[in-house]
Amino acid sequence: MVTEHEVQHIAKLADIGINTEELGTFTAQFNAILDYFDTLDTVKGEGTGTSELFNVLREDEVEISLPQEDVLRNAPATEDGFIKAPRVM
């Protein structure tokens, strides 16, 4: 059983924001879904890893990219060619 307190903690980790009114509903739904996920406890085997997968890399070379103006166009707040963000300190 996951408690309301744990759901609140997860919501904080995910920066998702959760109201006290919706906390009860979310927690109940969460527990129903996690109960269903318990079927994974019956999974046998360790997994062998998929051998056909390989990394795809390229040289770290500068390429033509979008103009700064186009990149900034969707940002709600900019200043001197930078994007404005909330303070972190």
Add this chain to the structure above:
Amino acid sequence: MARHTIPFEPDDPCHSFLTTCTPAEYGDGPLAGVAVAVKDNISTKGIETTCASKILKGYIPPYDAHVVGLLRSAGAAIVGKTNMDEFGMGTTTENSAFGPTLNPCDPSRVPGGSSGGSAAAVAAGMVRMALGSDTGGSIRCPAAFCGIVGLKPSYGRVSRYGLIAYSNSLEQIGPLGKTVQDISTLMGVIAGYDRHDSTSQDRPYRHTPAADIKGLKIGIPEEYFGRGVDPHVADVVRKAIARLEECGATTVPCSIPSMEYALAAYYVTCTSEASSNLARFDGVRYGPPPDTRKPWHDAFQEVRRAGFGAEVRRRILLGTFALSSGYYGKYYAKAQVARENVREDFNRIFHDVDVIAGPTMPTIAFKLKEKTDPLSMYLADILTVPANLAGIPSISVPCGSSEGMPVGLQIMGRMFEDERVVDVAYAYEQAVN
């Protein structure tokens, strides 16, 4: 290149479109002047792209998705962006922040999802073909519910560059259309290598559908006709498979034991990937602005609480939980082992058969607002998620009706044998028409 325009001002009583382009431009090429609708999670330069979310309202992509560039080069007229479940999270298109799409076959029912707008636009005859994306059935489900054809290509055959990511390891862009010929034509335009997608495969699609299926072996998994599948739907699909036998195919019973936990493995995987992918939506680079005077956790929480719908927030929470310390081994790690088991089940079966057939969806289209509990909604995806977990191609083709609503026949094939599932669907379509 010569540019022409067509007017596109259709009636849209089912709310298939979020944005329409009037007039729509087109050029020369194999799709010259063909009206194509594009799901709203696929980036279109200069055309608003929202993923049906308030958090992307007003977002105008500065570049085209790879597939959109290919469409434009082929001469297609991109006539608009279609409604969907927010970020692709849903099975009904009711999770759109901008209101649901209705099923053109019966407007009191959902069109399926998450590519419900694309499917409804095709079914209503507004466009000949459309692009959708399929993470756990999001092309095949609405194709089945609306009575049209939809293909989820093999993972890697179609570039995901410019597809706004929800669950990278599962999702593929694919075609929807009225006929198998149409989805095959569209697949020919969008498939192929793209250096901007590191999972892209150099496997272009150059194929003309052929209806000859003499000697084809079809696996019939018992799980696709068992618990949770509406017996009427199962009957319609059994009759369709009998039709394929009349065309010269033989059937072989088989079993996919990993179906027991495939759906759980799917939901753990997609929510985990979503929790990481959707971390980028904080209002800083696009979307509604955060209050820059507040500490960043507070500012981001406000933006994300107001901008994301309930299902998106639920999935972000589930995924964050499944990846969190202490639970990772129980959920995410187990889901990856389960996923390998699904793949191995398919490999074993495809040793003996050429394709696997069954219903696309366990029921006909739900009534609007019929499914309110998230878990019961998730269970509706049980027959479509195995193909995503394994990465294999899968097509849904209309095969009759139950209670007056369309039923889809699903045909899954070996990895990269998209051409074969298209041929089997084509053989069925030719046999009944």
